Amino acid sequence: MNDWDVEIRPHLTPYFAYGAAALILAAHVAVGVLLKVGSTGVIFQTADQVAIALLGAVIASVVLLFARPRLRVGAQGIAVRNLLTYRLIPWSEVVDVSFHRGARWARVDLADDEYVPVLAIQAVDKDRAVAAMNTIRGLLERYKGINSR
Template structure:
């Protein structure tokens, strides 16, 4: 893996991680609370301790999945553009980058590749408004710097 000194720009979403952390906490807390309260009272169903543990564990697993939304990152440097989304990480060399765009109505930017393919860049999100605009401007500046064939 490369060090951060090799990258000229690193972009992360600004607002989405706050929502992800809050939602993950609420989901885990609700499942754990339900797990604790499962044996309180009588509903006609007999719950075991394993049921309580299972519900709490399910909440923690769902919270971990929600936390993946705090993970996106985009890095730009001499070696290309590195995109990390929810699950995947990909380093795209400058020779494969056609453009970096933000379509009208899109939720996040994308790195356009040859043959009409693209990779979503979830690190630059529309909900971040001016930060997204500034990030796109900076990415395009660096693209001009590293790609001499870009007009």
């Protein structure tokens, strides 16, 4: 049932997310290891060192959510996965897929001026974003039988 015509992911953002998460985790582990080095007047326990490293792991995990966005398009509709949400939008609900001037990412336009942001197609990806929008518009025309903007 989950046969998709196309799957789109952001190109640059995951690299930044992976790099930032690795840097955050490494910094917290380093601080945790160095916590007992030298005397600052405060007595740190091993539990404090572990807690700082675990805090780094939690923060890094949150940063990794930025590598999660994905857009899938197929006969059943448009599936949008953003940082925390997933939504399958059937073609009957889709009005258009647009990328407004000055916006950071695309969106799926729904009835009543509602929309679902699509973080998988981002302005920072430039030509890849243009190609992705052209692909999505072609599939929109194919499945909806309309000419999108």
